Amino acid sequence: MAGSGELKLLGVWSSPYAIRVRVVLNLKSLPYEYVEENLGDKSDLLLASNPVYKSVPVLLHGGRPVNESQVIVQYIDEVWPGGAGGRPSVMPSDxxxxxxxxxxxxxxxxxxxxxxxxxxxxxxxxxxxxxxxxxxxxxxxxxxxxxxxxxxxxxxxxxxxxxxxxxxxxxxxxxxxxxxxxxxxxxxxxxxxxxxxxxxxxxxxxxxxxxxxxxxxxxxxxxxxxxxxxxxxxxx
Ligand SMILES: N[C@@H](CCC(=O)N[C@@H](CS)C(=O)NCC(=O)O)C(=O)O
CATH class of the missing domain: 1.20.1050.10 (Glutathione S-transferase Yfyf (Class Pi); Chain A, domain 2)
Incomplete structure (x- = not known):
């Protein structure tokens, strides 16, 4: 179970890709710290976490970065899966x-x-x-x-x-x-x-x-x- 200190999302309010991740974190009722990035002056954390694309979103889970929105969404769904009495699933089970x-x-x-x-x-x-x-x-x-x-x-x-x-x-x-x-x-x-x-x-x-x-x-x-x-x- 994610504690509030465990998940940090680097995003931009208007980014379609960051929005995907925020919707899924909400769906799963996962607490997370949201950090609004300035794409005109990217933070050192963003540059260090996504050195390949230097883009948002980046999800930090226990300090480890996960990049690319579709990858992040599937990662969240695997770490916090749906199921009986649990959270909703994002990916189909079949x-x-x-x-x-x-x-x-x-x-x-x-x-x-x-x-x-x-x-x-x-x-x-x-x-x-x-x-x-x-x-x-x-x-x-x-x-x-x-x-x-x-x-x-x-x-x-x-x-x-x-x-x-x-x-x-x-x-x-x-x-x-x-x-x-x-x-x-x-x-x-x-x-x-x-x-x-x-x-x-x-x-x-x-x-x-x-x-x-x-x-x-x-x-x-x-x-x-x-x-x-x-x-x-x-x-x-
Ligand atoms: N394929 C990436 C696209 C991410 C992307 O394009 N993010 C934009 C913001 S909407 C960005 O951070 N661009 C970096 C820049 O403008 O320098 C994903 O799905 O996460």
Missing amino acids: PYERAVARFWAAYVDDKVRPAWLAILFGSKTEEERAVAVAQAVAALETLEGAFGECSKGKPFFGGDGVGFVDVVLGGYLGWFTAIDKLIGRRLIDPARTPALAAWEERFRATDAAKGVVPDDADKLLEFRQTLLGWSASKAK
């Missing part, structure tokens, strides 16, 4: 269903991540942004089908409760709201992807996601300006 969940989680980072980055940080013109938005929408339409396959009519990709694909996709929801404001329409459009739109509401309403998935589009867009400023000054 090996085939686990493989399917890993496939879709990888798909989210392979297809949604580059489109998300391009919409917010990469596109220089309206045309470039429109291409990136179309890529994001196409990926979300594919995920609408995946939702049917994984949820089997239940509320979450994980079935009755939040699972691996839910937290991996759910981490992006704050930024999707900011993108909606930027482009003047819904990325998870209830007309094109109705199951995902209903899933978004259910996911945001869970105790694990509340207070962790940002809902203030203006604050996120302001933060985007800060990030754009840092990358412009790095490029000089």
